[in-house]
Amino acid sequence: MDMDMIKFVKNDKFAHFIGLKLITVEPGYAVVQMEVQPHHLNGVGFVQGGAIFTLADYAFAAASNSKGSATLGISANISFFRTPKGRILTAKAKEISSTNRLCSYNVDVLDEDNELIARLTATGYMKKDKV
């Protein structure tokens, strides 16, 4: 596991600002949690889609960068399935593929009932340098 890259991941200001917690990080795998707060909600009282995307995308960033190459997100596709229940949302990112300088990750977002509420598929470009 690349500790320099993990330092960059941990230094993510936006992730701190919205309250994301990095629970597990291994090369190609990461778990991130968010405790739902009033500031995460949209105008009708549900967790805002951008908050869910950010949670999932940060899990992707942690999983991919921990392999040692600075990885840029180049495209991502998110599907939203249902309104989450409970206070804790958990995103689990797992590498699907890594070839040449490209990688692909699946990120499942689960609510407190362990129901799948959203899924992100992210494609990254692994730079040769660390930063």
Place this chain on the structure above:
Amino acid sequence: MDMDMIKFVKNDKFAHFIGLKLITVEPGYAVVQMEVQPHHLNGVGFVQGGAIFTLADYAFAAASNSKGSATLGISANISFFRTPKGRILTAKAKEISSTNRLCSYNVDVLDEDNELIARLTATGYMKKDKV
């Protein structure tokens, strides 16, 4: 334009929290801006992908809901093209298609040099009720 729905859009807590400003809203069209602050940055000092997604997705929410039906985002695809320059990011959402209960929007995200830095394609489901 549906003022009830716009009230819901304006009441989005997460959009306020991260500092998004609704500049223009018309049925099927919206412009949202974000002034880049330190809390929007990732661990290497660039605007975090989640902040860019949230900016674009909020423009989609404003444009779609202002038509009068509560619109749920069901899937979204974002491509990131380049690191933004300048302090202000602008997202412009425009309806591409609206048939039956489904709609599709294109959202361009521009930096202060008016360069396209990201593009979101969002698919929404228009509920029969307002909320």
Place this chain on the structure above:
Amino acid sequence: MDMDMIKFVKNDKFAHFIGLKLITVEPGYAVVQMEVQPHHLNGVGFVQGGAIFTLADYAFAAASNSKGSATLGISANISFFRTPKGRILTAKAKEISSTNRLCSYNVDVLDEDNELIARLTATGYMKKDKV
């Protein structure tokens, strides 16, 4: 399993034309295979992306329609991971989520070495009528 809907799936002219074989179909799950022929190749001798998409999308159509509602594909995201090896490509479609009139499927495309060569995420709209 809805036999009327399966009849429609089996009557797909384009699937026949390019040589797709429906191996397994159950409500929410389907397996489709394609034996690679010269007419499936692109200009540099690899299986063309459109052929891979069609294989995966047909597995999605079989899995979703067999549940009994005519299901329209409204958006789909495909990622291509590697050049396939061997003669037989297999697509396995599985329902991820089904709520209200919307459904989401994951389709893995495997080559003869059982390597994952592409993944499709498809979102469908289930009509109230069969056709």
Place this chain on the structure above:
Amino acid sequence: MDMDMIKFVKNDKFAHFIGLKLITVEPGYAVVQMEVQPHHLNGVGFVQGGAIFTLADYAFAAASNSKGSATLGISANISFFRTPKGRILTAKAKEISSTNRLCSYNVDVLDEDNELIARLTATGYMKKDKV
């Protein structure tokens, strides 16, 4: 315009097999047409989604490869908006962005009434070599 790369594009067996016609090709731009035939239809008599994807994706391949680098499609997102009318479908691919080795294209698919029936967003990886 790179004539070697265009030769590869023109030599696409699957595009020939399903009946695609390359109408215009310029670096970063291409138009492809398909005259709808019975073998393009699905089980309920509409143009099959895989045929529409292949049409759009081939326009992307023509537009991107004509710039001179062999371009691999790494991910693509397609949205389907309405059932096409008339006999001729036209796909117009246009470069949105090209940075480092990555490029992004928008492809609009129009029917004979010039209505937008689908849109593809494709991300490509430009190899250093021609093939």
